[in-house]
Amino acid sequence: LAKTTQPISMDSYEGQEVNITCSHNNIATNDYITWYQQFPSQGPRFIIQGYKTKVTNEVASLFIPADRKSSTLSLPRVSLSDTAVYYCLVGDGFKTIFGAGTRLFVKA
Amino acid sequence: DVKVTQSSRYLVKRTGEKVFLECVQDMDHENMFWYRQDPGLGLRLIYFSYDVKMKEKGDIPEGYSVSREKKERFSLILESASTNQTSMYLCASSPRDRSGNTIYFGEGSWLTVV
Numbered sequence: 001l002a003k004t005t006q007p008i009s010m011d012s013y014e015g016q017e018v019n020i021t022c023s024h025n026n027i028a029t030n031d032y033i034t035w036y037q038q039f040p041s042q043g044p045r046f047i048i049q050g051y052k053t054k055v056t057n058e059v060a061s062l063f064i065p066a067d068r069k070s071s072t073l074s075l076p077r078v079s080l081s082d083t084a085v086y087y088c089l090v091g092d093g094f095k096t097i098f099g100a101g102t103r104l105f106v107k108a
Numbered sequence: 109d110v111k112v113t114q115s116s117r118y119l120v121k122r123t124g125e126k127v128f129l130e131c132v133q134d135m136d137h138e139n140m141f142w143y144r145q146d147p148g149l150g151l152r153l154i155y156f157s158y159d160v161k162m163k164e165k166g167d168i169p170e171g172y173s174v175s176r177e178k179k180e181r182f183s184l185i186l187e188s189a190s191t192n193q194t195s196m197y198l199c200a201s202s203p204r205d206r207s208g209n210t211i212y213f214g215e216g217s218w219l220t221v222v
Contacts, residue, residue: 034210043112043198043213044151087151089211098143098151 004088009103018075020102022088025069033064033071036087038101044087048073078106111135112214114199120220127186129217131199138204140182141211142166142174144195151198157182158204189221 005023012018024033032051036044048055050062050071061074075082085101115130133140141156143166153166155174163174171193175183182201186193196218202211 036211041196041216043200043216044211046210046212049210098153100150 004090004099006086006088006099006102008100009105011105011107012078013107014079015077018078018082018104018106020073020075020086020088020104021070022073022090023070024088024090027068027090028092030092031090032092033062033068034089035060035062035071035073036089036098038085038087044098047086075104078104080106080108082106112199112201112212114197114214114217116217117215118218118220120222121186121189123190123221125186125189125221127189127219127221129184129186129197129199129219131182131184131214132180133182133199133201133212134180135201135203135212136179137201137212138179139202140176141200141202142172142182142184143198143200144168145198145216146195154184154197186219189219191221193219194221195219 034049035047037047038044048057048060048062050064052064055062063072083106085103087098087101112133121127139158142154143151145151152168154172155166157163157176160179173185196216198216199214200211
């Protein structure tokens with residue numbers, strides 16, 4: 001199973017773009033990269049998933065370099081409601097392990 | 109929308125009691141998971157199941173067992189609850205396909221063992 005490493009915490013201000021990078025040096029060929037968001041007292045919620053290059057949806061963008069050893073979640077123009085913990089997952093979905101996540105705090 | 113429903117949102121049980129946490133998903137997903145989440149420790153995988161009657165240990169299976177008699181239902185059992193099992197428990201499901209990391213979570217069950 002590929003292990004992931006993310007920053008423990010990040011601070012930002014409303015309206016800024018936030019980039020959270022995840023390292024996964026031993027990612028396997030079949031592994032997908034998936035990001036989740038979790039608010040207090042709730043289950044994690046799927047944000048975005050990718051395999052290579054760039055993926056964009058209405059919430060975020062995911063950038064994956066050619067070697068796939070890292071990925072960057074980009075949140076455009078964050079608001080106070082984006083304050084949450086963000087998890088990066090790597091795997092094929094069979095036995096899914098969560099890392100510690102990145103606690104993002106958005107200030108006014 | 110996928111729905112993962114956990115039967116109890118808040119429970120208080122006594123030490124030594126047998127506790128059942130029930131989870132049902134409505135998307136015909138093959139994979140189902142039980143995690144617990146504690147402050148500062150993130151989500152830890154207890155057990156998962158990739159098919160009916162199949163189960164695999166996660167990282168912290170001690171003190172727990174599971175049951176999957178039907179595809180849509182995955183139960184977590186605490187045979188003899190202890191205070192160190194006070195936690196939030198999260199059930200989840202995912203499809204068995206190339207994007208199997210698309211995991212859908214329930215709202216969580218807060219268990220307090222006194």
